[in-house]
Amino acid sequence: MRNTLAILKKEVVGYFTSPMAYVVAAVFLVLSGLFFARYVSSAQIASLRGFFQPASFLMILLAPVLTMRLLAEEQKLGTLELLLTAPVRDVEVVLGKFLASLAILAVMLVLTLYYPLLLFWFGDPDPGPLLTGYLSLLLLGASALAVGLLASSLTSNQIVAAVLGLGILLLFWLLGLSASMVENLPLVRDALIYISLGGHLTDLVNGVIDTKDLVYYLSFAAVALFLTVRSLETRRWR
Numbered sequence: 001m002r003n004t005l006a007i008l009k010k011e012v013v014g015y016f017t018s019p020m021a022y023v024v025a026a027v028f029l030v031l032s033g034l035f036f037a038r039y040v041s042s043a044q045i046a047s048l049r050g051f052f053q054p055a056s057f058l059m060i061l062l063a064p065v066l067t068m069r070l071l072a073e074e075q076k077l078g079t080l081e082l083l084l085t086a087p088v089r090d091v092e093v094v095l096g097k098f099l100a101s102l103a104i105l106a107v108m109l110v111l112t113l114y115y116p117l118l119l120f121w122f123g124d125p126d127p128g129p130l131l132t133g134y135l136s137l138l139l140l141g142a143s144a145l146a147v148g149l150l151a152s153s154l155t156s157n158q159i160v161a162a163v164l165g166l167g168i169l170l171l172f173w174l175l176g177l178s179a180s181m182v183e184n185l186p187l188v189r190d191a192l193i194y195i196s197l198g199g200h201l202t203d204l205v206n207g208v209i210d211t212k213d214l215v216y217y218l219s220f221a222a223v224a225l226f227l228t229v230r231s232l233e234t235r236r237w238r
Contacts, residue, residue, distance in 0.1 A: 011096065012100045014100075020069070024104075032054075035050075036048070048119070061166065063105075064162040067145055067148030070097040072155055073158060090229045090232040095225070098225060109137060136205055136213075140201065146225050150224045150227050150231065153228045
């Protein structure tokens with residue numbers, strides 16, 4: 001645990017001493033602000049349901065950018081081998097870096113809390129969907145970051161890592177949209193919706209907490225992190 005916290009602290013400091021975190025946060029805040037203003041002005045209701053969906057897609061786009069350097073840069077500079085030969089377990093390395101990126105993501109979400117504050121100031125929104133909507137963004141973001149970290153472990157090129165991570169995430173996102181093409185095959189359609197990243201957002205955004213949605217996102221992130229650990233383990237035998 002001590003090693004994980006040390007890596008977490010190192011990576012968080014690295015984020016704030018480089019322009020990456022600021023650029024990603026700025027892009028997210030500007031675009032999410034536009035989505036918020038557009039939805040509230042058009043819907044004329046005190047709700048963020050129409051905001052969470054485009055914001056979740058932003059998570060898919062920006063998560064690989066946040067994670068692309070975490071392991072790819074270490075491989076390029078040759079410091080990953082030093083890290084892996086130190087008395088640090090692979091799982092501690094992966095968890096430390098993942099939690100650092102998740103901390104940055106959490107900060108980005110905290111900075112958008114003035115949206116619901118504005119709703120409470122000028123209206124009377126239902127707090128339930130607001131809380132579960134932010135929970136959906138956090139769970140989806142964690143899953144996306146885990147995939148981005150996996151992609152970063154597979155290459156020493158940060159751009160390749162970002163593109164690979166984005167490709168995997170878009171694949172799982174579009175699976176739900178492709179379900180409409182197999183309406184005559186209900187089992188296949190339901191399976192595509194279930195394994196898609198966007199297929200579990202609707203209930204959470206509407207204020208409904210379903211165990212299967214929580215299990216899906218937590219399992220998705222856990223599998224991606226497990227594969228990242230195994231990817232690092234293979235480097236010991238190269």
